[in-house]
Amino acid sequence: MHNSMIRALRARSLRHSLCVLALAAAWIQTPARAQEAPNAPAATQPAAGHATVREQIRYIRFRSDAEEDARRIEEWTAWTSVAIGLTGDLSLTFEAPLVYRETDGGPDDGTHSGLADMTLALKWRFFQKDYGPIDTLRVALLVGTELPSGDDQLSSDSVDPEIGLIATYIRGRHGFGGALRYKFTTGAQQDPINAGETLADQIRYDASYLYRAAPAEYAADTHGSLYLVLELNGSQETNGDSQLFLAPGIMYEARSWAAEFSLGLPVWQDLQDRPDADFIFRWGVRLLF
């Protein structure tokens, strides 16, 4: 009973911390990357000399029904991303996930929180063709690395390079995105839960479609757009593990802030080295003044 109370208090405390972190990030004054789906990257970036701060809250529930490893896991992540525009077509991005994990069953029964592995990446937009006031095609190269946080349960304690290609195409009310990323894994986490945490290279592939539901046509006084989002987010690891999520969502972009919400549902999971995911909630905010 005493342990349950302590666990509940710690969970409440971390959730409050996540809220404060999200709100703090929201108050930072920066321009933003635009037309970027909640999960898939886009070939967009902040202007030279400016920065973008994006805060996303993620909730994932995992389950494993294997007799020797029966457990339920709930994971909250406050994912912070800061991108700095170095030139008009080159940006540097730093990502840091703060994780709270609650495990019921298995060897790691209990709660754990801390900083998971971070990411540092350069995004170079090497192709851009603007067809009109709105329509555009952009392609970017991503080169980065995962950096160890040192956490005993949330870090692989390794430096894992990553390379990727990202494309974004906007035509009128329709936005299309595609991304292919490869991570060269050099170290595994002690107890892998998420994709990319085992000692196997990982291929991530994403496809996104954004439909501008309102307004149908931009006007001189347009100050916001509502988008319906549909994404496919896949992961294939060289150990054979594969996972594919379908993620419908909604996004609102104003000139000074944006908010996004997405629900990721697994449509395919073939996992040997980690538990299945039930679903993923993502809620993100970008706020500008």
Added chain:
Amino acid sequence: MSRSNPATTLLTLLGLLAAGCQSGGAPRASETASSAPAATSAGEASLTTIALTDPAPLKSDSATLTVGGLGCPLCANNIENKLGGMTGVQSVSVDLSTGKVKVGFWGKDKPSPMALAQAVRDSGFTPTQIQTP
């Protein structure tokens, strides 16, 4: 008993974060300034087209840039911030429907068409035309 209810927690988060989003509704300085007469009174019929590569400072009190690739409202913010930070720029107003960016100037140190065009490129967009009254 200690396990949290995801739906309740999510709704709490949404409420708190939505409250933060609503506080961002106040107009920025550039948006407020964009309604200044200096940037909106230029008549389309009397505009003169200037070369994007012209290095000489502008002499007029306003200019209208035509820009490509403005896919969404947040894109406009990139240009407003970049142009708004230039010396001599008083106001910036972006019309997403036409890709027209109206820039109002003040003082003696006005930017050149070349500098304005480069600022648009640095924002991630393509300038195609600059016109002045």
